[in-house]
Amino acid sequence: MARGSVRGAxxxxxxxxxxxxxxxxxxxxxxxxxxxxxxxxxDASIAAQYYTLSSPWGDPELRxxxxxxxxxxxxxxxxxxxxxxxxxxxxxxxxRLDADFGQSSAERALRNPAYIPGLEQAPLGLMYAYLEGxxxxxxxxxxxxxxxxxxxxLGFWSFDGGLVTLSTPVNxxxxxxxxxxxRGGGLPYxxxxxxxxxxxxxxxxxxxxxxxxxxxxxxxxVAPAYGFSVEASGFGVLHxxxxxxxxxxxxxxxxxxxxxxxxxxxxxxxxxTSSERIGYSLRADSPKLGALNGSVVYDFYNxxxxxxxxxxDAYVNSRVTVGLSFDRYTPTFDGDSIFNWFSHSPTTSAxxxxxxxxxxxxxxxxxxxxxxxxxxxxxxxYASRPDTSKTGRLFDVSLDGGARYDYGRGSLGLRAGGExxxxxxxxxxxxxxxxxxxxxxDGMCLVSLWDWSDALRxxxxxxSLGYVLGGGVTPxxxxxxxxxxxxxxxxxMNRVVGQRFRALLTLDxxxxx
Amino acid sequence: xxxxxxxxLLSILLSAFLAWCGSTSALAGxxxxxxxxxxxxxxxxxxxxxxxxPGSFPGDEGPSLVVFPEQSMPLRFNHxxxxxxxxxxxxxxxxxxxxxxxxxxxxxxxxxxxxxxxxTNHRKLSQVTTDEPRPLGQCNYCHVGYDPARPxxxxxxxxxxPNLRFSHQKHVTGQRIACARCHGKVEEVKLATRDQLPRMxxxxxxxxxxxGDGSGGTAALxxxxxxxxxxxxxxxxxxxxxxxxxxxxxxxxxxTFKSGKLLPPPWLHDAGHGADFIERHKMVAGNxxxxxxxxxxxxxxxxxHDGNVRPRRIHPNDFLSQHAMAARQDNPRCTSCHQQQxxxxxxxQRSGVTMSGPIGNLAKRGRFHPPKSQWTDxxxxxxxxxxxxxxxxxxxxxxxxxxDCASxxxxxxxxxxxxxxxVGAGQGINPHPVGFVSRCQQALRQNARPxxxxxxxxxxxxxxxx
Numbered sequence: 001m002a003r004g005s006v007r008g009a010x011x012x013x014x015x016x017x018x019x020x021x022x023x024x025x026x027x028x029x030x031x032x033x034x035x036x037x038x039x040x041x042x043d044a045s046i047a048a049q050y051y052t053l054s055s056p057w058g059d060p061e062l063r064x065x066x067x068x069x070x071x072x073x074x075x076x077x078x079x080x081x082x083x084x085x086x087x088x089x090x091x092x093x094x095x096r097l098d099a100d101f102g103q104s105s106a107e108r109a110l111r112n113p114a115y116i117p118g119l120e121q122a123p124l125g126l127m128y129a130y131l132e133g134x135x136x137x138x139x140x141x142x143x144x145x146x147x148x149x150x151x152x153x154l155g156f157w158s159f160d161g162g163l164v165t166l167s168t169p170v171n172x173x174x175x176x177x178x179x180x181x182x183r184g185g186g187l188p189y190x191x192x193x194x195x196x197x198x199x200x201x202x203x204x205x206x207x208x209x210x211x212x213x214x215x216x217x218x219x220x221x222v223a224p225a226y227g228f229s230v231e232a233s234g235f236g237v238l239h240x241x242x243x244x245x246x247x248x249x250x251x252x253x254x255x256x257x258x259x260x261x262x263x264x265x266x267x268x269x270x271x272x273t274s275s276e277r278i279g280y281s282l283r284a285d286s287p288k289l290g291a292l293n294g295s296v297v298y299d300f301y302n303x304x305x306x307x308x309x310x311x312x313d314a315y316v317n318s319r320v321t322v323g324l325s326f327d328r329y330t331p332t333f334d335g336d337s338i339f340n341w342f343s344h345s346p347t348t349s350a351x352x353x354x355x356x357x358x359x360x361x362x363x364x365x366x367x368x369x370x371x372x373x374x375x376x377x378x379x380x381x382y383a384s385r386p387d388t389s390k391t392g393r394l395f396d397v398s399l400d401g402g403a404r405y406d407y408g409r410g411s412l413g414l415r416a417g418g419e420x421x422x423x424x425x426x427x428x429x430x431x432x433x434x435x436x437x438x439x440x441x442d443g444m445c446l447v448s449l450w451d452w453s454d455a456l457r458x459x460x461x462x463x464s465l466g467y468v469l470g471g472g473v474t475p476x477x478x479x480x481x482x483x484x485x486x487x488x489x490x491x492x493m494n495r496v497v498g499q500r501f502r503a504l505l506t507l508d509x510x511x512x513x
Numbered sequence: 514x515x516x517x518x519x520x521x522l523l524s525i526l527l528s529a530f531l532a533w534c535g536s537t538s539a540l541a542g543x544x545x546x547x548x549x550x551x552x553x554x555x556x557x558x559x560x561x562x563x564x565x566x567p568g569s570f571p572g573d574e575g576p577s578l579v580v581f582p583e584q585s586m587p588l589r590f591n592h593x594x595x596x597x598x599x600x601x602x603x604x605x606x607x608x609x610x611x612x613x614x615x616x617x618x619x620x621x622x623x624x625x626x627x628x629x630x631x632x633t634n635h636r637k638l639s640q641v642t643t644d645e646p647r648p649l650g651q652c653n654y655c656h657v658g659y660d661p662a663r664p665x666x667x668x669x670x671x672x673x674x675p676n677l678r679f680s681h682q683k684h685v686t687g688q689r690i691a692c693a694r695c696h697g698k699v700e701e702v703k704l705a706t707r708d709q710l711p712r713m714x715x716x717x718x719x720x721x722x723x724x725g726d727g728s729g730g731t732a733a734l735x736x737x738x739x740x741x742x743x744x745x746x747x748x749x750x751x752x753x754x755x756x757x758x759x760x761x762x763x764x765x766x767x768x769t770f771k772s773g774k775l776l777p778p779p780w781l782h783d784a785g786h787g788a789d790f791i792e793r794h795k796m797v798a799g800n801x802x803x804x805x806x807x808x809x810x811x812x813x814x815x816x817x818h819d820g821n822v823r824p825r826r827i828h829p830n831d832f833l834s835q836h837a838m839a840a841r842q843d844n845p846r847c848t849s850c851h852q853q854q855x856x857x858x859x860x861x862q863r864s865g866v867t868m869s870g871p872i873g874n875l876a877k878r879g880r881f882h883p884p885k886s887q888w889t890d891x892x893x894x895x896x897x898x899x900x901x902x903x904x905x906x907x908x909x910x911x912x913x914x915x916x917d918c919a920s921x922x923x924x925x926x927x928x929x930x931x932x933x934x935x936v937g938a939g940q941g942i943n944p945h946p947v948g949f950v951s952r953c954q955q956a957l958r959q960n961a962r963p964x965x966x967x968x969x970x971x972x973x974x975x976x977x978x979x
Contacts, residue, residue: 039762039763041762041763043812047821047822049822053833053864054864055864055865055866055874055877055878056866056879056881057865057877057878057879058877059865059877060863060864060865060874060877062860062863062864066821068821068822070812072812074763076762076763076764077762088764090763090764092810092811094811094812094815096821098821106873107863107871112873113871113872113873114871114873114874115871116859116862116863116870116871118855118859119859119863127815127819128811149811149814149815151798151799151802151805151814152799152802153799153800155849156814156818156819156849184855192819193852193855193856194819194851194852194855194856195852196852196855198848198852198853198854198907198910199853199854199910200854201854201855201858201914202854202855214916215869215914215915215916231801233801239782239800239801240800241799241800241801249960249962253962255962255965255966256966257914257915257916257919257923257966258916258919266965268961268962268965272959272960272961272962273959273960274960276959279799281796281799281800282800283782283783283796283800283801285780285782285783287714287717287780287781288780290783291780291782291783293783293796293797293800295796295799295800300959301956301959301960302952302956303952303955303956304952309796311783311793311796313783315779315780317570317571317572318570318571318572318573319572321779321785321787325793329843329846331848331905331906331907331910333910335959335960335962335963336960336962336963337915337963338915338918338919338963338966338967339906339909339910339915339918340956340963341944341945341946341949341956341963342902342906342909342918342922342944343906343946344902344903344906344946344947345903345904345946347843347904347905353789355779355785355787355788355789357779357787359574360574360578363787363788364788365787365788365789367789367792371842371843371844373843373903373904373905374903374904375900375903375904376903376946376947377893379893379894379895379897379900380895382892382893382894382897383892383893383894386892386893388947389947392900394904396842398844400789400792402787402788402789403788404788413788415788415826415829419842419844421842423838423841423842424838424841425838426835426838426839426842426844428829428830430825430829430830446825448829448830449830450829450830450831450835452834452835452838453838454837454838454841456841456882456883456896456901457837457881457882457883460834460837460838462831462834462835464830464831464834464835466830466831468825492830492831492834494831494834496831496834497831497833497834500831500833500834504822506822512762
């Protein structure tokens with residue numbers, strides 16, 4: 001990257017040393033090539049966290065000694081030099097090690113009374129790794145091959161497979177993909193359970209007998225998935241996207257929850273729907289007036305509209321935006337889960353918001369409204385009038401505010417908010433100050449005060465005061481231009497935990513060549 | 514006593530920090546910016562709205578400071594006089610605009626361009642001379658702050674290069690777009706400042722966003738010019754962000770500049786990154802994730818959505834202690850980032866709060882929920898678990914496994930006695946929502962596993978759904 005700053009003799013020397021180091025490392029790693037077009041980016045991120053948490057009854061106490069490391073490798077412009085509007089090929093990947101050295105070995109010892117199914121001390125995961133091509137066949141075709149994410153109305157999801165995009169001259173973009181849903185598992189899958197549908201507890205049961213933790217289901221190692229989307233853009237003020245996705249469970253699954261108590265042993269095999277949903281989103285925005293957004297998701301397995309949401313924002317003038325939002329969400333689960341049929345009622349939120357930009361330096365937002373929860377029948381008099389055809393509602397009221405002020409080399413931020421209702425409240429705020437001392441050093445301070453009550457568990461009510469002090473240093477302006485070493489110390493005080501301390505050490509390294 | 518010491522320590526730290534924030538002059542390693550000459554345009558000198566370029570907002574403080582960094586123009590100049598009264602055309606002084614292909618090209622006229630009328634000679638800038646005795650030939654006529662005691666020394670004009678790709682040639686010569694279309698009524702102002710530079714809001718009337726790379730012809734035809742501005746030309750204009758914005762080697766937009774951080778304006782797809790954008794971004798990204806991908810790599814998204822370090826903006830304060838309340842309030846929605854039966858359940862089992870967990874934790878465990886008489890026994894009261902499950906089932910699923918529910922809700926004959934229920938579990942208490950019968954047939958056909966978990970294959974209730 002070209003940088004246009006004037007350097008003194010010392011700076012030039014330092015730069016030369018760094019360039020030499022860079023060249024040396026690149027040669028060692030075999031990257032160096034005298035006339036290449038591709039760009040290589042290697043980055044590593046390390047976070048070490050140290051804190052303790054305990055059960056509501058004091059024992060057991062969990063020591064968290066967490067160490068997370070991600071390592072990313074990307075190669076851009078693999079296609080070589082050519083028309084900047086022509087085909088483009090790149091590769092991106094990221095590995096993650098997520099270790100907790102505070103775990104007790106007893107928690108991972110099969111048959112031990114403290115055993116936790118599925119608990120791993122240092123799982124290694126491949127977050128994503130894919131080859132991507134853009135603007136092929138006259139600029140109309142693109143593809144992705146490998147482990148990748150999909151972001152759409154249906155949520156944030158990951159699969160291993162292929163995706164093809166086709167853009168048309170009439171501003172319609174078609175996308176189709178097929179592969180296997182990313183599910184938990186060690187080698188060779190290197191997957192996380194994060195993207196599996198909710199409501200199922202799966203893992204590796206290789207060393208289990210059938211009666212041991214029967215509801216810890218054997219992981220579905222291959223779950224075929226496919227989907228498509230049609231996106232329309234550039235039609236004046238409108239932009240819309242239709243997305244469909246289906247995931248299939250194919251493994252043999254245990255259906256009896258009580259095997260350990262002598263019941264029979266039943267298994268079900270064959271293709272089963274894990275999830276099948278279709279979603280549509282629409283945006284209409286005018287830079288002069290405002291924006292309307294809407295989305296809806298239909299769940300084919302549950303046969304309900306599981307989510308729908310809408311927002312309307314008006315740009316009152318250059319400084320003020322006001323808006324309304326509505327969101328209705330019904331929990332749905334993996335098709336294998338009985339929780340689908342315990343799911344009754346949606347949670348609905350209706351909020352109003354205002355955003356004011358007082359100047360380039362100072363802006364603030366305020367939002368407030370209500371969130372209501374529905375029940376079949378009135379909870380207050382169900383005993384005397386057990387009528388499930390009536391819908392009962394419990395209302396929470398929420399108010400949130402935020403402000404940010406940028407000054408010279410730093411910023412001051414405020415975030416406050418709360419929600420209160422019959423089940424209790426959360427109310428509080430944080431003030432955060434950040435400041436750069438030079439191009440190399442930065443510091444931050446956060447003060448936080450929150451109060452909460454839980455109507456179902458009054459013994460957990462508390463007022464909590466906390467603060468965080470942190471700082472960071474960037475090693476140098478050249479080789480490690482986008483790298484940083486940081487340290488944060490967090491201290492929380494409340495009657496539930498007394499004193500809770502947390503130390504967070506981070507190291508981010510990026511090399512772009 | 515200990516907590517008092519903590520508070521004392523905290524207040525000392527706070528005081529020190531606030532003092533530090535206030536000491537703007539104590540910038541370690543930094544230098545104060547030089548004061549701008551008096552003739553430099555300042556935010557208070559708002560132009561009449563009609564004179565500003567199309568796309569400007571009333572009081573918008575000029576175009577983006579990130580794209581067009583702050584300038585220093587210590588000159589006294591009157592465009593109105595030159596253009597309107599003397600009839601000097603734009604190209605007379607800014608002729609390079611017809612051929613310029615880069616935004617970094619300087620389109621300011623050389624000082625020699627003034628010599629013909631002002632009687633000066635700027636050919637050698639270290640020895641500028643004049644043969645014009647009238648004021649218009651004197652240095653201080655144009656150069657603000659000129660000191661006769663220091664001849665040939667004038668304040669420098671500083672116009673940083675814009676952080677933008679732009680070809681005047683394509684627009685002026687190629688598409689024959691009039692200067693006023695982007696720069697407003699310069700002929701009515703004195704000194705043209707940053708405020709006369711174009712606004713993105715006007716650019717996108719031709720470069721229709723989302724219309725792709727060079728394929729926005731149809732959309733461009735639909736674009737409407739701002740009132741009073743010259744009509745938009747009928748030509749293709751790419752709506753891709755990279756058409757105008759600088760990019761990193763990875764193809765993403767460059768967002769970090771010395772002049773600041775490039776952020777989308779509030780009117781751009783409703784994606785203004787204000788203080789509450791973290792709550793609003795779901796709608797923007799769900800509808801058009803490629804728009805977000807103009808600036809963000811996936812690692813930015815997974816930092817939260819598949820992350821391992823608690824983001825304080827989402828989970829403030831001692832969130833470990835308050836998260837149960839937040840989950841019950843569904844604020845924020847836990848399932849956006851967490852899989853309940855892996856992320857939540859594992860930790861809840863370890864800490865001994867779950868019903869079906871390690872046997873080793875059972876002895877130490879107290880009762881998590883309200884008393885049995887209220888929580889599970891009939892008749893239902895306001896604090897009954899059925900209401901809690903109906904109002905927010907996700908909170909239940911973060912601790913409970915299927916067996917916890919099936920113990921009572923499975924039909925009779927299914928399942929063993931369970932640890933605390935007694936012989937004959939499977940109490941047959943129907944948990945299904947209203948209207949379930951109309952949906953059960955299709956559900957059973959797609960996946961029979963949940964049905965068979967609670968019902969025997971020959972169960973009469975199940976047969977109704979076949």
